[in-house]
Amino acid sequence: MSDRSDIVQVTDVVVEFDGFRALDVPYFGIDRGELRVLIGPNGAGKTTLCDVISGKTRPKSGRIVIDDREVTDWPETAIARLGVGRKFQTPSVFDGLSVYENMELALPAQRGLRGALAGRASWRDERRILALLERVHLRALARTPARMLSHGQRQWLEIAMLMVSGARILLVDEPAAGLTDDETRLTAELLRDLAGAHTVLVIEHDMEFVRRLQSRVTVLNAGKILAEGSLEAVQADPRVREAYLGRGKHG
Amino acid sequence: MPRPRDLVLAEVLRQRSWAAGLRWFDYHAPALGALLLVFGVPGLFALGLLDQSDLARLGRYCCLAMVAIGLDLVWGYAGVLSLCQMMFFTLGGYACGMYLAMHGPLDGDGIPRALFVVSSDPEGMQLPWFWKPFADPWFAAAAVVLIPGLLALVFGWLAFRSRIRGVYFAIITQAATVALWLLFCRNDLQLCGTNGLTNFTRLLGFDLTATATKVGLYIVSAATLVLTAWAVLRLTATRFGRLLLAVRDNEARLRFLGYDPVAYKTAAFVIAAVIAGIAGALYTPQTGIITPANMTAIESILVVVWVAVGGRGTVTGAVVGALAINLLYAWLTTEVPRLWPFILGALFILVVLFAPGGLVGAWRAFVRRGERTA
Known part of the structure; x- marks a missing residue:
């Protein structure tokens, strides 16, 4: 199962919270x-798997390799600078700043204190942001404060x-939660377009949305990987059906 | 909100509209306030409409307003509630006070009077080694900036690196100011204990009792306040300012974008501490005394009240809040002294409940409404 060409490799990772085994993954790769x-x-x-990859949670044991570099005990800031971007479950943008200013802070350059005092976005950056x-x-x-945006607009x-930040690996947690049908369609389109140039990991509950993404699916249950493959294949898997049915939830 | 740069008084008069006048006043209010403080108040004093005690009081309030600006930078912008700003203020005040004491009346073997009178053994007393360099004005000036600045750098960096946030940070800053207050109250620290530093006569050769010196000190304080407000406003308009807001809104998001918030928070904390130190140094020659009472826990909490009432995250709100509450305090404590704590408490609660943006926030909402109805 392990494939050493994977850009994200999670090997033998165990995460425990107060003795509760939240994650136990022999191998997960993208x-x-x-x-x-x-x-x-x-x-x-x-979400715990995303937390481990992005450095928010430290595994009890195991190794995380991103782009051939072992990042198991790197701080999240360093992992982010390596090119791992993250969209949180609840949309988290900077409410006090305008839409444009939010984008400007996401630019990859000038993350140091000196750049913050002197730096200005170049016209090339500006065009990229507006595009x-x-x-x-x-x-x-663009000039509206982010706090005035609707839920879907904040997700976008x-x-x-993430797109402007130069991140190459995107961890996207529930991008379709609370969106209208039209918004969901656009979000699926965006994510499909991002793949290829980016490596994208999407967490999602909405099966209609997952079907739209037309991608490989990994099923987690009780911290363990249950199945991996196309959506049709995993939905046909009796263990997957049981995991969902056991909790009274249809796939 | 569009800022009407070309809004001149002539145009306002031509339009003869209430809303245009309001907008003109809103746009020019900070400059008008600055002119009033730096030139208007000394003018009123020259005309005899303000007396010397009014002038001294206003000069002190200008210094306190500077402390509020610093707190607004760390609390209003970066969202870090600090309860030790008056500790930095008092340290700056002591650095200046030691210079002044060394140039005041000396007793025994060249020992400043304030130190001599609290000594347990005045006869064989020597001047403590750390007092000597403070006779030099340049050393004292450097200490005014560096002592609060370095303390904030070390304290802030350690706390922010350990991800101490919110109420926990507020509590340890309060503990720090209480600890330093207890330390400064001790006579064996040889900083004059609870009596504090006093008996000042000359500042850089000027007689502190002379009217001209008093007016000069007032003008310097008011001008420094205006300069500080301008500089901090400029700073908040940079990328650094936007990053501070980002720290306040969502620190985790910022970290996952590859920023290290520790540097930004520490920088804001150091800037605020240095501003407070300079304010303390300007305050001390105007009151003629600086004591550990200036850094009791309550003093720093009052700064928080000024900023909250004036309006967080606006800079002008910090100045308005500090000046308004202190003027109200001066007026009411002569009229109804016992009611002051209740009035201040009620004011704070009313602002928090009904005008979370403070006085400046309420004013801006009023101006916007005026523009809409026009």
Whole structure:
């Protein structure tokens, strides 16, 4: 199962919270440029797996390798600078700043204190920001404070921030939660477009949305990987059906 | 909100609209306030409409308003509640006070009077080694900036690196100011104990009792306040300022974008401490005394009240809040002294409940409404 060409490699990782085994993964890998979806019942360890990859949570044992570099005990800031971007479950943007200023802070350059005092975005950056905002239908709202945005617009702003940040590996936690049908369609389109140039890992509950992504699916249950393959294949898997049915939830 | 740069008074008068006048006043209010403080108040004093005690009081309030600006930077912008700003203020005040004491009346073997009178053994007393360099004005000036700045650098960096946040950070800053207060109250520290530093006569050769010196000190304080407010406003308009807001709104998000918030928070904390230190140094020659009472826990909490009432995250709100509450305090404590704590408490609660943006926030909402109805 282990494939050493994978850009993200999670090997023998165990995460425990007060003795509760939240994650126990012999191997989980994502291929370069792949779009992968992570599904599973609540509490299956999906977000924990993202936390481990992005450095938010330290595993009790095991190794995390990103782009051939072992990052198991790197701080999250360093992992982010390596090119791992993250969209949180609840949209998290900077409410006090405008849409444009949010994007500007996400630019990869000038993260030091000196750049903060002197640095200004170049016209090339500015054009990139505006083009990306166009893409997520936020161009007209560039000067609006982020706190005025709707839930769906905040989700998109956060995805657009990942796109401008130069991150090569995107961990996207529940991008379709609370979106209208039209918004869901656009989000799926965005993520499909991002794959290829980026490696994308999406956590999602909404099966309609997952179907739209047309990608490989990994099923987690109780911290363990239950199945991996196409959506149709994993849905046909009796163990997957049981995991969902056992909690009274249809896939 | 668009800022009407070309909004001149002539245009306002031509339009003769209430909303245009309001907008003109809103746009120019900070400059008008600055002119009033730096030139208006000395003018009123020259005309005899303000007396010397009014001038001294306003000069002190200008210094306190500077402390509020510093707190606004760390609390209003970066979202870090600090309860030790008056500790930095008092350290700056002591650095200046030691210089002043060394140039005041000396007793025994060249010992400043304030230190001599609290000594347990005045006869064989020597001047403590750390007092000597403070006779030099350049050394004292450097100490005013460096002592608060370095303390904030070490304290802030350690606390922020350990990810101490919110109420926990507020509590340890309060503990720090209480600890330093207890230390400064001790006579064996040889900083004059609870009596503090006093008996000042000359500052850089000027007689502190002379009217001209008093007016000069006031103008310097008011001008420094205006300069500080301007500089901090400029700073908040940079990328650094936006990063401070980002720290306040969502520190985790910032970290996952590859930023290390520790550097930004520490920088803001150091800037605020240095501003407070300079304010303390300007305050001391105007009051003629600096004591450990200036850094009791309550003093720093009052700064928080000024900023909250004036309006967080606006800089001008910090100045308005500090000046308004202190003027109200000066007026009410002569009229109804016993009611002051209740009035201050009620004011704080009313602002928190009904005007979370403070006085400046309420004013801006009022101006916006005026623009809409126009």
